[in-house]
Amino acid sequence: MAPDPSSVIRNPPPRQGARAFRYRLAAAWGFSLPAALVQFFFGWLPVAFAFVVAFQQYYFVKPPEPIGWKNFVDVAADPLVVNAFRNTFLYAALSVGLTFLIPVFVSILLMEMPGRTIRWMMILWFIPVASTASIAIWKYMYHFRLGLLNGMLTAVGLPPQKWLDDPNLAMMSLILPGIILFSPGLIYIAALQNIPEELYEAAELEGAGFLQKVRTVTLPRMRPVIAMMLIFSVIGSLQVFELPFIMTGGGPGYATQTVVMYVYSLAFAGYNLGKATALAVVLFFVIMAVITLQRRLVRENIDE
Structure with missing residues (x-):
C-alpha cells in the first residue's frame, strides 16, 4: 500500500528536517551577525570604553593614569x-x-x-x-x-x-x-x-x-x-x-x-x-x- 503523501509532508524524514533547521540557523546568523558586529564595535564597545576613560586622566601621547572619581567631582563643581x-x-x-x-x-x-x-x-x-x-x-x-x-x-x-x-x-x-x-x-x-x-x-x-x-x-x-x-x-x-x-x-x-x-x-x-x-x-x-x-x-x- 502506497504511503499517504500528506503524512510525508507533515512528518518529514529526520535527516531532511535537521538539514532545513541548519539552513534556517545559518541564514539567521548570516543576516544578524553583521548588524550585531556593527552594534558591538560602534555602539556598546565605545560606551564601555567611555566608562573606563571617565575614571582616568587621559592623555594623547602617554598612557592614562587612574584617578578614581576626580573627573566626576570636577564635573559636579563646574x-x-x-x-x-x-x-x-x-x-x-x-x-x-x-x-x-x-x-x-x-x-x-x-x-x-x-x-x-x-x-x-x-x-x-x-x-x-x-x-x-x-x-x-x-x-x-x-x-x-x-x-x-x-x-x-x-x-x-x-x-x-x-x-x-x-x-x-x-x-x-x-x-x-x-x-x-x-x-x-x-x-x-x-x-x-x-x-x-x-x-x-x-x-x-x-x-x-x-x-x-x-x-x-x-x-x-x-x-x-x-x-x-x-x-x-x-x-x-x-x-x-x-x-x-x-x-x-x-x-x-x-x-x-x-x-x-x-x-x-x-x-x-x-x-x-x-x-x-x-x-x-x-x-x-x-x-x-x-x-x-x-x-x-x-x-x-x-x-x-
Missing part, C-alpha cells in the same frame, strides 16, 4: 556644567513643546483636506533636506543687516532684531528652524491613514463633532506612534549639538551652550578627555532617567 544642563533642558522643553506637538495637530487638520492637498503635503515633507546646509541657511536668514527675517520686519515698520546675538532671543531662534527641519508629519499622516474609517462613522452616528472625534478616536489610535516619536524627540533634544554649534557657537556668552557642546569643548579645546567623558556619562544616565520616567507616564496601549 558652574558651566549647571549652565549647560539648564540650557539643554530649556531647549528640550521648547523643542518638544513646539517641534513635536505642532506636527501632530497639523497632520490631523491635513487629513480633513482633499486627497490632492494631502499628497502634495506628503511630498513636501518627504523632500530630503541636508540638515547642516539648512542650518547654515537659517544662520544667514537671522543676519542683522542682510537677513530675511529682519527684512520682513523692516518692511512692515518694525525694528530689526539681533536674533542670535541677544541672550533673550537666541534660544528661541534655535527652536524655529527645528519646526521646519524636524517634521515627523509624514509618519503621523501614515498612522492616520491606518485608522479604520468605521470608527469615525460610528462616532458621527453618536453625534461627535470634529474635536470629539480627535479626542476619542484619533489621538488614542495614534498613541503608540506618538509615544515612539516622543522618545526620539526627547533623546535628540537632550543630545543637540550641530544646531547651536553652527548658529551661535554656544553664545552669546554661554546662553546657548548645551551639554554636548561643552563635552566637545572640554575634549577638543581643553584636551581634558577624562572630564569630558565623565560629563558624557552623566548625560547618559540623565537621558536614561528621563526616558524611564517618560515610559512610566506616557501610555502606549491604545485601549488604556
Whole structure:
C-alpha cells in the first residue's frame, strides 16, 4: 500500500528536517551577525570604553593614569556644567513643546483636506533636506543687516532684531528652524491613514463633532506612534549639538551652550578627555532617567 503523501509532508524524514533547521540557523546568523558586529564595535564597545576613560586622566601621547572619581567631582563643581544642563533642558522643553506637538495637530487638520492637498503635503515633507546646509541657511536668514527675517520686519515698520546675538532671543531662534527641519508629519499622516474609517462613522452616528472625534478616536489610535516619536524627540533634544554649534557657537556668552557642546569643548579645546567623558556619562544616565520616567507616564496601549 502506497504511503499517504500528506503524512510525508507533515512528518518529514529526520535527516531532511535537521538539514532545513541548519539552513534556517545559518541564514539567521548570516543576516544578524553583521548588524550585531556593527552594534558591538560602534555602539556598546565605545560606551564601555567611555566608562573606563571617565575614571582616568587621559592623555594623547602617554598612557592614562587612574584617578578614581576626580573627573566626576570636577564635573559636579563646574558652574558651566549647571549652565549647560539648564540650557539643554530649556531647549528640550521648547523643542518638544513646539517641534513635536505642532506636527501632530497639523497632520490631523491635513487629513480633513482633499486627497490632492494631502499628497502634495506628503511630498513636501518627504523632500530630503541636508540638515547642516539648512542650518547654515537659517544662520544667514537671522543676519542683522542682510537677513530675511529682519527684512520682513523692516518692511512692515518694525525694528530689526539681533536674533542670535541677544541672550533673550537666541534660544528661541534655535527652536524655529527645528519646526521646519524636524517634521515627523509624514509618519503621523501614515498612522492616520491606518485608522479604520468605521470608527469615525460610528462616532458621527453618536453625534461627535470634529474635536470629539480627535479626542476619542484619533489621538488614542495614534498613541503608540506618538509615544515612539516622543522618545526620539526627547533623546535628540537632550543630545543637540550641530544646531547651536553652527548658529551661535554656544553664545552669546554661554546662553546657548548645551551639554554636548561643552563635552566637545572640554575634549577638543581643553584636551581634558577624562572630564569630558565623565560629563558624557552623566548625560547618559540623565537621558536614561528621563526616558524611564517618560515610559512610566506616557501610555502606549491604545485601549488604556
